Amino acid sequence: MLLFTASSGLGGLLTDGREFLAAVRLGRPAALWLLALLPLLALLNRYAARRRRAALAGVGRPAALTGQLTHPRPRRRWAGLTYPLAWLLLVVGLAGPRWGESDEPGVAVGRDTVIVIDLSRSMLAEDMADPGAKSRWEAARSGALDLLAAMERRGGHRVGVVLFAARPKLVCPLTTDYKHARAVLRAVNGRFPPPECRPGPEADATSGTRFGAALVAAVAAHDPRFVGAQDIVLISDGDDPEESDREWVRGANAARTANVPVHTVGVGNPGQPTVPDLGPDAVEPFSTKLEEGEDKPLKLIAGETQGEYVAARTGPPRLGEFFLNCIEGHKLRTVVGDDQVPQPKERYPWLLAPALALFFVGWLRGR
Known part of the structure; x- marks a missing residue:
């Protein structure tokens, strides 16, 4: 006993x-x-x-x-x-x-980051080198979780999540509840995107990859009180079948007007096209690759909004390291008031x- x-x-x-x-x-x-x-x-x-x-x-x-020592010291x-x-x-x-928790009045300091993940059909392509995340959407989810872990390590930062394909959906408003944000990211499934992300009756839903609409939704998810302490991280393969309509310009303009840099992350193989596995119901197989040219949306969006382009390609997106080196050191959001977050x-x-x-x-x- x-x-x-x-x-x-x-x-x-x-x-x-x-x-x-x-x-x-x-x-x-x-x-x-x-x-x-x-x-x-x-x-x-x-x-x-x-x-x-x-x-x-x-x-x-x-x-x-x-x-011979007068006062020999014992060996310890x-x-x-x-x-x-x-x-x-x-x-x-x-x-x-x-x-x-600190005894001092809580002051929340950090940056607001909205993660935007592409769940269009091209993201089903399995050309990633990581055995645990072979498809592009799995690599995007892994990179987003790595980014979230870096934000949580310091605390005070807020994170939001937007998923998109033909249409965007805000699945996690800005929050410091990292457990909730992690649960949302882990539930992301490129084979079964939210119904709201699929093509709808809108006249402008002509493509399955609408960067502009996704960026507009991400800008709208930000808090207008904290201009200058905000970021958008867009994870995609940059493959838009209707690229010629330059729909992405609308989102880039919205981000630039709101002074929100958009950091784009390219996932996929840029040199070898891959045919995604669309399942038994697919009737139009197609090949896709990472589109990261200087005249392609990913680099153009980053350049237009003063953001950075991260070429993850077929490797794991190390977005936690990117956040610590390129985002966290910039201007921080400061909150003093009823909605302040207790600091450790x-x-x-x-x-x-x-x-x-x-x-x-x-x-x-x-x-």
Whole structure:
């Protein structure tokens, strides 16, 4: 009975530990790369220790020299961990750990990003190199989830999702509820797009890929209060059968007027056309490839709106890295008021103070 109680208590402790680690957010996760210097510092310390022993051996036997010391210091192996542990705490503290809720009035800072995913028939083509996401729409979904993970890591950013083919549909308004946004993205299925995205009775629904309508919907999903802190990320293969009608211009103009950059992400093989598997009901098979020429919609839209073109091609779209390097550092949305989002509390003093204390102990030990 006692053993069962002890094991149950240990299991609860491990569960609490996992929940705590899941709640920790790092403001500067790139600082963790400094931990890679720890093995190098250990090698330098070992080399310096060998040099000291060699120098003592040149003077006389180490045991005899130790006996001549007035106050010989006892050997404490644990003391050798002071510097490594201090370095570990220092680096983690510099990474900006945050958890819990701050006692200060909440101020939400971040950017608003609307993710637009193309679910037209050409996105069914299976020409991607990732075995877990062979089709273009699966790669687009994977890239969107990677982008969402990067936004969640810092917190404060808002994300929205628009799906489109012949028509657009806003499936997730701007939110900081990353669990909900993740559930929405995971439910995306290119073989069964929302009925609202399929061709309708509208006269302008002449193509199954309407970039302009999708961008207009994405611009409308943004909050007009935060101009300059907004982005649209469009993930597509750029293949529009009715490209000659330049329907995309309407969306690019709407984004430029609203001062919202559109970052376009090209997925698919640009050199080898692929015939999508449209299922048994398909009567018009066709071939498709990634259209990323200078005169094609993806690059034209990015250029017209001051955005970036990301050539993912057949590789996995690394949109989390793109967000951290090209989006997050720009102007942030700031909200103070009733709709503010509670921010996690900075906890770096809890780590930096012990780190400095351990460095001091190590210095005293080496005197």
